[in-house]
Amino acid sequence: MTTNGPRRTDAKARLRALTSDITALILDRNLLPGDPLPTEQELMAELGVGRNSLREAVKVLQALGIIDTRHGFGMFVAENTLSALHDSLSFRGQMSLRHRGHEAGELVDVRQALEVGLIGQAIGAVTEEHLLALEAAVVRMEQSAVEGDMFTDADRDFHRVLFEPLNNTLLTNLLGVFWEVYHSIHDVIGQAEPDKPTLLETAAAHRVILEAVRAKDIDQARVLLGEHFQGIRQLLARMHAEAK
Incomplete structure (x- = not known):
């Protein structure tokens, strides 16, 4: 024994x-x-x-x-980098993509709940400096879309700056995790780069979110952010269907 x-x-x-x-x-x-x-x-x-x-x-x-x-x-x-949390959640999300993406979907749910739930506070604390940074990110998206180029960095910057007024390191870290998983989804399912019309639509979607923030229209910003996650959900649903 x-x-x-x-x-x-x-x-x-x-x-x-x-x-x-x-x-x-x-x-x-x-x-x-x-x-x-x-x-x-x-x-x-x-x-x-x-x-x-x-x-x-x-x-x-x-x-x-x-x-x-x-x-x-x-x-x-250690400094408050929360890198361990970032690495752990990113790993779990990426691993789940090999198993129908359930945990990756949960991560999207969490991110949507955070962004939609906190956008009101972010709008309340936004400054002109933040608005200028958001405008710059949207302009980069629009210029890249016209040329048919992806604008991953500008998209990431937009969402980071959007919640920067909250000075919440945990939220920033979670948003970073989402980007790791998002790119893994494209790698795993072999998603082709979006065509030019899709890129233009995505850039336009960010523009209307910015306008809602600038107008301090919290209700509209919440609706727009909720709609913003449908694309990633469709990719996960497609991956789940193909895994059956």
């Missing part, structure tokens, strides 16, 4: 407890992003653990984006 199962479970439990102790230490000492942690020797003594156990826990916390280690300088509280 083997005892590998229980031993592995115990080891995982100890690792979880140690990572919890380290995060508690960070919170108890009110350490901020960029602040140094105690040295490895100090942590070993304070937490009562060996070097190997501590380093294993630090690796876990690095992967979670909580701790940053700098060779020759030590350990620090």
